[in-house]
Amino acid sequence: MSYTELKRAAFEANMELNERGLVLYTWGNVSQFDRDAGVLAIKPSGVPYERLTADDLVVVDLDNQVVEGRLKPSSDTRTHTHLYRHWPEIGGVTHTHSTYATAWAQAQREIPCYGTTHADYAYGAIPCTALMRDEQIDRDYEEETGVQITEAFVGRNPKETPMALVAGHAPFAWGKDAAESVYHAVVLEEIARMAWLTLSIEPGRGPLKQAIVDKHYLRKHGKGAYYGQDEG
Numbered sequence: 001m002s003y004t005e006l007k008r009a010a011f012e013a014n015m016e017l018n019e020r021g022l023v024l025y026t027w028g029n030v031s032q033f034d035r036d037a038g039v040l041a042i043k044p045s046g047v048p049y050e051r052l053t054a055d056d057l058v059v060v061d062l063d064n065q066v067v068e069g070r071l072k073p074s075s076d077t078r079t080h081t082h083l084y085r086h087w088p089e090i091g092g093v094t095h096t097h098s099t100y101a102t103a104w105a106q107a108q109r110e111i112p113c114y115g116t117t118h119a120d121y122a123y124g125a126i127p128c129t130a131l132m133r134d135e136q137i138d139r140d141y142e143e144e145t146g147v148q149i150t151e152a153f154v155g156r157n158p159k160e161t162p163m164a165l166v167a168g169h170a171p172f173a174w175g176k177d178a179a180e181s182v183y184h185a186v187v188l189e190e191i192a193r194m195a196w197l198t199l200s201i202e203p204g205r206g207p208l209k210q211a212i213v214d215k216h217y218l219r220k221h222g223k224g225a226y227y228g229q230d231e232g
Contacts, residue, residue: 003041003059003068006034010041011054013178017094018049020186025049028096029074032178033084035091038062042080044071075142082146083174087158090174092181097170100192104128105165111191112207114198118191119208119216123160126188127152131167145169160221163188 010032017023017030026049031042041057058069062081066073074080080093096102104111111126113119118126129148136144149164149172162184163173171192173184198205207213219226 003034003037003039004054006032006037006039006059007041007057008054010043010057010178011052013092013094013182014043014052014057015049016179016182017096017185020182022096022098022185022189023049024097028094029076029080030094030178030182031074031077031080031092033091033093035084035088039067040080040084042074042077044069044073045075047071076145078140078142079146079149079172082143083149083172086146086150087174089159090162090176090181092175092178094173094178094181094185095170096185096189098185098189098192100196101165101171101189102169103196104192105170106168108167110165111195113213114195114205115208116212116216117194119213120220121184121187122163122191123157123217123221124213125207126161126163126165126191127156128165129167160217 010030013030017028026046029043031040033040039059039061041059044056044058047056056071058071058073059067060073060077061067062085064078064081076095083093108128110128113125129152132144132148145166148166152164162175165171171188173181173188175181175184
């Protein structure tokens with residue numbers, strides 16, 4: 001079976017992440033999941049973006065076994081596969097160490113919704129996970145990172161807020177495919193920057209009132225959404 005198109009989609013998403021300035025050196029990875037085939041293509045571990053080719057992408061299954069590829073997959077692969085196993089609606093995952101989102105993660109703080117830009121893309125605060133417990137660190141660290149993320153979304157819809165901060169670590173974002181997960185990662189970094197600037201100007205600023213949050217989110221994502229152009 002050929003995974004050329006799957007690897008190409010993951011490669012292009014990884015390169016966009018680099019072109020958008022969200023990664024330095026090897027600090028990030030994107031995967032694309034083919035749910036029908038039960039495999040994903042992901043960036044290989046420790047390969048700089050300027051040297052990356054589509055052929056370098058590694059194909060693994062949901063048990064983290066390499067199906068195709070000559071290089072080792074990303075060290076974060078088990079986090080990606082955990083999210084794919086638990087959230088059947090997603091088909092792409094992006095992980096970065098982008099500056100502002102990572103700063104919020106290191107502060108171990110969620111990002112409240114301070115304005116309509118945030119509300120257009122994420123419903124409510126962007127969650128920050130609990131800090132990983134010692135026993136989790138001693139188990140499968142990357143798998144437990146995925147556990148931290150899915151636990152932070154208990155009672156929440158991961159499609160409504162397609163992004164999260166891992167406490168003390170960095171952000172993850174997801175979407176219907178790899179390209180959309182990169183889009184959400186870019187949006188998350190800008191939301192994090194805006195939130196930091198907001199608190200720099202007005203340290204006591206509270207979240208935007210809920211009625212405005214609802215209006216902006218639902219006009220783009222609700223049943224009666226009217227933002228953008230009709231398809232067809």
